[in-house]
Amino acid sequence: MTENKNRATAAAILPLVGGAGNITSIAHCMTRLRLGLRDRTLVQDEKLAALPAVMGVVEDASTYQIVLGPGTVARVTPEFETLVEAARTASPTPTPTPTPIPLTADELAAQGAALKARQKARNATPVKLFLRKIANIFVPLIPALIGCGIIAGFNGLLVNLGWLPAVTPALAAIATGFMALIAVFVGLNTSKEFGGTPILGGAVAAIIVFPGVAKVDAFGQPLSPGQGGVLGALGAAVLAVYVEKWCRRWIPQSLDVLVTPTLTVLISGLVTVFGLMFLAGEVSTAIGDFADWLLSTGGAAAGFVLGGLFLPLVMLGLHQALIPIHTTLIEQQGFTVLLPILAMAGAGQVGAAAAVYLRLPRNTSVRRTIKSALPAGFLGVGEPLIYGVSLPLGRPFITACVGGAFGGGLVGLFNQLGGSVGSTAIGPSGWALFPLLSGNETMTVMIAVYAAGLITGYVAGFLITYFFGFSKQLLADFNVDTADPAPTRPVTGAPAEEPVSARV
Structure with a gap:
């Protein structure tokens, strides 16, 4: 039954990305199916984002990334590869589906060239390319x-x-x-x-x-x-x-x-x-x-800054520089004290999403997105909430970061007081991090501190977003009746995925 479900998901995705003839490469990360495309304009973003199994879509300079979630992506990708190979065997000559919007050849070429140039300008900087290699x-x-x-x-x-x-x-x-x-x-x-x-x-x-x-x-x-x-x-x-x-x-x-x-x-x-x-x-x-010095001398302030700035670092692609640092700390001490603090950024996103849900009671499309994305958010998969809710709205993304800062500050304060809460691995966050907690305290104390940080992030993200996350104009624009699901626009220029990066 599960195999049939994964095959059905792959079969639903394939025509919406332009068919087998439009695929140049297939890979997957922890949560995303990453595709190389011949012609980006053949992708039907709205229909793709509306599929039940799709949590969101993200673009970088080289790949089109479909967020399916951990576990699911590893099962859907082989089915997708099988379908693409079967289609190519049946029809060796690429036959991409027609563009939904009629364009002349010149207009199509200009549109593709502009999109490609914009993506490269945002993502193909030497620093980001180097950090991507490290990741x-x-x-x-x-x-x-x-x-x-x-x-x-x-x-x-x-x-x-x-x-x-x-x-x-x-x-x-x-x-x-x-x-x-x-x-x-x-x-x-x-x-x-x-x-x-x-x-x-x-x-x-x-x-x-x-x-x-x-x-x-x-x-x-x-x-x-x-x-x-x-x-x-x-x-x-x-x-x-x-x-x-x-x-x-x-x-x-x-x-x-x-x-x-x-x-x-x-x-x-x-x-x-x-x-x-x-x-x-x-x-x-x-x-x-x-x-150790940073958290023991200024843990609360350091935690506040790290928890608040982590998601902006993700958006800039600079978070990948932290991966070797996490690995070095795990190798030295058996755990990284930074990850539980950075994971609070995801808690702020969850709290902010709950506030958006209450502040937009008439927008059934946004509320539907939040309801489907919140379970993944609690488990540390933050892409659907970030790219589908807070980032497109603008101000709620900032208030969500502030909520994460308060959660990070609390965990950092515990380190400043002499304790330590760390993680024995990188990648998971949210509730999924509980089995990986380690430090110099008993497991009960570490669980309590980490849970308190999550709750603080949830509450702070909710309250700050509820009261300060919407201007009058933003409410007027988005608190409206929506008969059909609003299109989920792909976020161009987003960084390539890393475990410990956007999955917070």
Whole structure:
């Protein structure tokens, strides 16, 4: 039954994006089906957004992204790929469906060129492209971080209760094995993302976690296995890519298969052992010390700022710079203290959406969108509320951010008072973060603090939006009867998805 439902969803989406002939690429992230399109004008946005399974649509410079939600997207994507392949086999020549609005060839070309230029201008900046590469390195690791994090939390509970002592060591090994080798996976993904041979990047990164490095002295002191962590692995793999490309350019083809991998691993490995591990270790330590200092000395203020500015960072695509920081903190301390604070941004969105629901009693379209999107919002999937409700309205997006700031301030205050509430993985937020909570307090205390932060975000987002989120003109424009669902306009220029990014 579930398989038929997923196939039906894929079948409903395909004609609305221009058919199989209009698809150039298919991929998916944690919540979005990401499509490359030949002709953007063939997409029927209104009908697509009205599908029951579609939570929203987002565009960036290179892909058209359909928000389906976690779990669903992983099941719909293979069905979609099967339908596209079947259609191409039946009709090898691309036959896109006609444009709903009749346009001349010149008008169509001009429209497409303007859209493409606008998207590139907004998203293809060097900083955003670089940050997107960094995100692409870490995003594939999120499922393992989540799974191992939940197992670690469950194992900790069993240990505290004294239950199943014969099983807990095995669970500890399962939960920590991935983190012990995460540098290798970072090296593989980095090399792949920067255009090198993945296995060479992994081989160089593996040096960092090899126990034998303890016998090596660098800068006057012995190295420690794992020193430099994911940042060292990132730097080592990037260096390996450049060495490999240099070798491919200058080494004769007859010797390439032997010389290139040897020189790549040797040169990059020596630089890693005698330089990068030490330097990356110092940077990693500084990141951990700074996070601890920031929250211990100004936790309430820092939490307020982080909780309030996170969603604007998401809209600018700058949130992706936080992913290596989260991963470094998890590697060092076992949890990241920043994620529970940033997750409060989603609580502000939920509270704001509830206020919009009450302030627009006559707009059945907006209220219907909110009712369908709120359950996902409580679970930390924020795209439907952001792109379907608060951001298009304007002012409610700002008041939602303020609501998240109050929630972040409360969690930050707890850290300032000496406690800590963190997450053992990145990606989930909202209620979905409860199983991943960790810190220096009992689980009961951490759950209470995080829940108090969520409630504060809900209430603050609701009250501020209810009283200050609407001007008279905004109410006059939107508090009107709507016989049919209002079209959900795609948000152009939105950043590519990252687990810990828009999913708040």
